[in-house]
Amino acid sequence: MLKDIREAFRHLFRSILVVFPMAVVTGSLVALFLFLLDKATLFRWQNKWIIYLLPLIGILITQIYQVIGKGSEAGNNLIIDEINEESTKGVPLRMTPLIILTTVLTHLFGGSAGREGTAVQIGGSLAAFSNKIFKFKLIEKRLLVMAGVAAGFSAVFGTPIAATVFALEILFVGRIRFDALLTCLFASIVSNSVCLLYGITHTHYSIASNPLISIHQIDLLFLLKVILAGIAFGIASQIFVTFSELLKNSTKKYIQKKWLIPVIGGGMVLFISFLLNTDDYLGLSVISEKANGISIVSAFKANGVDELSWFWKLILTAITLSMGFKGGEVTPLFFIGAALGNTLGMFLGCPVDLFAGLGFISVFAAATNTPLASMLLGVELFGGEFLPFFAISCIIAYYFSGSKGIYHSQKNEASKWPKI
Amino acid sequence: MLKDIREAFRHLFRSILVVFPMAVVTGSLVALFLFLLDKATLFRWQNKWIIYLLPLIGILITQIYQVIGKGSEAGNNLIIDEINEESTKGVPLRMTPLIILTTVLTHLFGGSAGREGTAVQIGGSLAAFSNKIFKFKLIEKRLLVMAGVAAGFSAVFGTPIAATVFALEILFVGRIRFDALLTCLFASIVSNSVCLLYGITHTHYSIASNPLISIHQIDLLFLLKVILAGIAFGIASQIFVTFSELLKNSTKKYIQKKWLIPVIGGGMVLFISFLLNTDDYLGLSVISEKANGISIVSAFKANGVDELSWFWKLILTAITLSMGFKGGEVTPLFFIGAALGNTLGMFLGCPVDLFAGLGFISVFAAATNTPLASMLLGVELFGGEFLPFFAISCIIAYYFSGSKGIYHSQKNEASKWPKI
Secondary structure: OHHHHHHHHHHHHHHHHHHHHHHHHHHHHHHHHHHHHHHHHHHHHHOHHHHHHHHHHHHHHHHHHHHHOOOHHHOHHHHHHHHOOOOOOOOOOOHHHHHHHHHHHHHHOOOOOEOHHHHHHHHHHHHHHHHHHHOOOOOOHHHHHHHHHHHHHHHHHOOHHHHHHHHHHOOEOOEEEOOOHHHHHHHHHHHHHHHHHOOOOOOOOOOOOOOOOOOOOOOHHHHHHHHHHHHHHHHHHHHHHHHHHHHHHHHHHHOOOOOHHHHHHHHHHHHHHHHHOOOOOOOOOOOOOOOOOOOOOHHHOOOOOOOOHHHHHHHHHHHHHHOOOOOEOHHHHHHHHHHHHHHHHHHHOOOHHHHHHHHHHHHHHHHHOOHHHHHHHHHHHHOHHHHHHHHHHHHHHHHOOOOOOOOOOOEOOOOOOOOO | OHHHHHHHHHHHHHHHHHHHHHHHHHHHHHHHHHHHHHHHHHHHHHOHHHHHHHHHHHHHHHHHHHHHOOOHHHOHHHHHHHHOOOOOOOOOOOHHHHHHHHHHHHHHOOOEOEOHHHHHHHHHHHHHHHHHHHOOOOOOHHHHHHHHHHHHHHHHHOOHHHHHHHHHHOOEOOEEEOOOHHHHHHHHHHHHHHHHHOOOOOOOOOOOOOOOOOOOOOOHHHHHHHHHHHHHHHHHHHHHHHHHHHHHHHHHHHOOOOOHHHHHHHHHHHHHHHHHOOOOOOEOOOOOOOOOOOOOOHHHOOOOOOOOHHHHHHHHHHHHHHOOOOOEOHHHHHHHHHHHHHHHHHHHOOOHHHHHHHHHHHHHHHHHOOHHHHHHHHHHHHOHHHHHHHHHHHHHHHHOOOOOOOOOOOEOOOOOOOOO
16 A cells, blocks of 8 residues: 555656646746737738738748648648657657637638647647657656646647647547646646736636436437537538548649648638638638627627538638648637527527527537547536536537547547447 | 447447346345435434444444355455455455445444445456356446446435446556446436435535636636645545555454454444534434534534544545445545545635535545546535546645555556656
8 A cells, every 4th residue: 555655656756847848938928829820810810911921921831831840731530649649750840839829810811720730739749848858767768758748738728628638539539548647737837827827817717507408307309409519510510621631632632732732721711701702711710800700709699600600610620631731620619619500599499698608619629629628628618517418518529520630640440339 | 420320329228238137236225225214214313322332333233244155244245355356256246235235234233334335346246246146248238337326326415427437447447448438327317316216315515606606717826725735635535545545454453352353442442422512423423403503514514513523534434444344435434534634724814605515525535546546526515616626636636645545456557646
């Protein structure tokens, strides 16, 4: 018994020692990144003409990665490979400045993208760098890179517990190991705290507590509607993944000149926005500059989005991220889910804010194959009283999202259910 | 893509079809069991003399299992073996009536025990029975037994989401697979709903939201206190596991006559209670009949327990369950944790209700090696706003609880952290 306790203390101190510096730097850089992102979005709102340069900026971004990328274009997948020890190339430190720069450029000029990929790459590449420099023998290298992923995710969304479980869940489809639980938890909490110290605030979403809806009063019809919504969220995720992949493969195959891909992509984004007569789907879309604009926040209100808002955001994001621009997928996935949830809530006669919340976490759960992290994300963002509905929706969406997710390096050894 | 969706629908319908009847029966029997348990506790309060029969009842319980037990005495471990396909004997259906009867007897005559073990055995043996009778080829047998575990846990505590993850986590130390996630979720929700339909209510615990304590205001000292408490909870769990094992092995070795073991055990429980001059530690101890009695509920109030309450409950429960009586370990673990949390909270100058809540879930997390289920349990019982503290305390306690837990059949393939 004493030996077990001594060893636990040793692991605890080693984890703190190794993780602390990486988490502090990650939290700081994510704070810088979020600051720049805010400024870029504000600048774009005030200078609408800037979006016409999107195709040109695409060339710049592609060139940057081709000339000095050193393989870091593979992004999150490179991080996952590093953790799973599938990669011999390693994660270059330059991934951090490059992804910050190119993501901010993407947002400044109106690409439809997210930010968590950037944060995860910041954390992951910093962790890989500390492994290389300090040659830590205190904990397994793999654990530190996982902690880097958790640190990045935690700081960018302000959700340390979801981030901890996320870092464990993205490695494999359908199973997790707990050996990095403690290191990821420390990294998440430290990085989030540091980011908050810089004065970064996170958007607040709220679901009104509806006393009529409780898992303790059994409303079968309501449960059925939640299940239906979960299925829809899973299928939406599949559409996103399939369309992104199709776009990536076909452009690679049919467009010979690499630099042309982002030009066409940027052009398509502009053209679709022009047809829809709105720039609400460009950039992060967490909030809108207009009082009645469409955004993630507006998706929590009745009639806050159009019926096809989820679809347009899906299309624009797939084009942006598959055709040379940079940024995360997760915030757009939040948008897609919240907007689809809003539409389903209106259609099914259910509380729109709750269904927006369910979509927000469930499309993410489905596309990243992280059902547990997603329900914890729901608790951290919207409160614990809806946990049963979060769980049902996330788990159903996870089962309905097919065998592929947005991270190609995520290992798919186990299937989602036993085949018999 | 369509093939994936079709297969997901098939798995969904199969799961519902196979799980539904088992979950309904489990929910009903757990409701009956909880009803009987209430009556037994009430009867004991009104007829104090009854506890003097405890040693004799121990003989009866031991005899029942020896004569008609058919191996079902192994209880939860037999269920885990059945799921992991380690057992060829199978789980007999008689496990259900036997465990209900012997647990109610244990509580009626004042043994210190819990109830989740009983509920898990009801669900598990019913599931194994449906496998045997209906020869389902719709889902893997293993999945249905896991769903039975989830159904039992869910109904007995009214916490369907924690129950879902619990059923996945107890099979292995340090890793989980998601293939049974959906079946367990359905079973949990159905069984809990059915149990509530019978009018069963669950004790309500509450932690006052203290606006001063938030993960978003970084109070390093407070975090450190939570970590310290987590370590203490982990060590308390190790003491319980080690002491129980020691007791079980030494009585088996030194007491030749089997029937003498429960007589001595019952006598020890009575003697210690007599010395302490209280029967507060007998039975479930969720609530006390006396206004100022010691119970789990009183542990959430300042000065609600004595400084060594956690220790006495630990000793009495270990004796009761290691020396021939029946019932679960989990409710006593909740008591041990809540009481220790109360004492630590008073000592460290922290909110007593929060620390009681942390102990409640963390000693359980540590002893069963289920850190994720435990933090979800915290959300379901106490609300989501304290999730970060729940996570820190449960994860630390899990790391500090050593390599053994209360379930010997839980496989220990992976260690809690990588050894380097």
